Amino acid sequence: MKIPEIAELIKAEICTNNYDANMDIFSACSADLMSDVMAFSKSNALLLTGLVNPQVIRTAEMMDIKAVVFVRGKKPLETMIEMAEEKGIALLATEWPLFIASGKLYSSGIHGSGE
Amino acid sequence: MNNVVVRDYSIPANDFTIAGEASSSVRKILSQIGVTPDVVKRTSIAMYEAEINAVIHGNGGQAHIEIDENKILIIISDQGPGIADLDLAMQEGYSTAPDSIREMGFGAGMGLSNIKKHADVFEIKTAVNEGTTVYITVFFKPVKN
Numbered sequence: 001m002k003i004p005e006i007a008e009l010i011k012a013e014i015c016t017n018n019y020d021a022n023m024d025i026f027s028a029c030s031a032d033l034m035s036d037v038m039a040f041s042k043s044n045a046l047l048l049t050g051l052v053n054p055q056v057i058r059t060a061e062m063m064d065i066k067a068v069v070f071v072r073g074k075k076p077l078e079t080m081i082e083m084a085e086e087k088g089i090a091l092l093a094t095e096w097p098l099f100i101a102s103g104k105l106y107s108s109g110i111h112g113s114g115e
Numbered sequence: 116m117n118n119v120v121v122r123d124y125s126i127p128a129n130d131f132t133i134a135g136e137a138s139s140s141v142r143k144i145l146s147q148i149g150v151t152p153d154v155v156k157r158t159s160i161a162m163y164e165a166e167i168n169a170v171i172h173g174n175g176g177q178a179h180i181e182i183d184e185n186k187i188l189i190i191i192s193d194q195g196p197g198i199a200d201l202d203l204a205m206q207e208g209y210s211t212a213p214d215s216i217r218e219m220g221f222g223a224g225m226g227l228s229n230i231k232k233h234a235d236v237f238e239i240k241t242a243v244n245e246g247t248t249v250y251i252t253v254f255f256k257p258v259k260n
């Protein structure tokens with residue numbers, strides 16, 4: 001699923017400009033603990049999280065995560081947007097809670113198992 | 116590529132916005148010289164975990180890296196409290212990180228085991244009240260046993 005499609009599906013605002021709108025996202029990881037994200041190893045992945053700090057972007061960079069969705073109405077900070085623009089990571093923000101956003105994406109085909 | 120690339124970084128204490136800059140810079144160098152994405156990712160994960168440990172447990176420290184045509188060696192050292200029981204520290208889930216660190220998304224006690232999983236060679240030298248030095252080597256091509 002492509003990033004604009006994901007945004008539409010979970011009613012998310014896309015907060016960055018520098019990302020690949022044609023890239024196909026196969027897998028996702030939902031976590032507030034970056035340590036758990038570090039133990040995840042899928043490619044072309046999406047991260048859904050309720051945690052808002054620069055280490056989220058840093059962790060996404062290290063893990064080759066292409067897009068991050070902030071849930072429950074949280075918005076990325078300006079410093080995080082700058083970091084993400086530089087690294088080509090898409091940042092999205094939705095009002096939906098983590099469980100609902102994850103469930104919607106799962107039932108639409110992102111199964112977290114596409115390596 | 117026969118030249119050895121050497122870089123040194125300082126890792127500031129308790130600065131969570133800068134934590135990861137060294138790993139990010141090394142990641143860029145490896146990508147630029149054409150190291151495969153899988154190796155770049157393994158190296159990034161191992162180095163980032165060690166860098167975060169130096170920030171949250173070691174009062175900051177230094178990173179020294181050496182890259183040649185076959186491998187990268189990463190040495191992360193700090194002059195912090197050291198680790199009294201290394202076997203215990205290596206166990207998955209063991210962490211002495213305070214709640215303030217956990218609120219930032221770290222401190223699950225998976226870092227050292229994650230480094231071990233992704234590094235080809237992993238060694239720690241530590242002494243209580245003197246500090247900790249972590250040595251991580253990742254080879255660019257699979258090594259035959």
Ligand SMILES: Nc1ncnc2c1ncn2[C@@H]1O[C@H](COP(=O)(O)OP(=O)(O)O)[C@@H](O)[C@H]1O
Pocket residue numbers: 035168169172173193195196197198204205209210211212221222223224225226227228247
């Ligand atoms: N550089 C260090 N200096 C002092 N103690 C450390 C250092 N690195 C790790 N430790 C100790 O080992 C424990 C386990 O480390 P780790 O597996 O990375 O988990 P975490 O960082 O999530 O606590 C830490 O909680 C800490 O007690």
Ligand SMILES: [Mg+2]
Pocket residue numbers: 164167168222224225226227
């Ligand atoms: Mg750690």
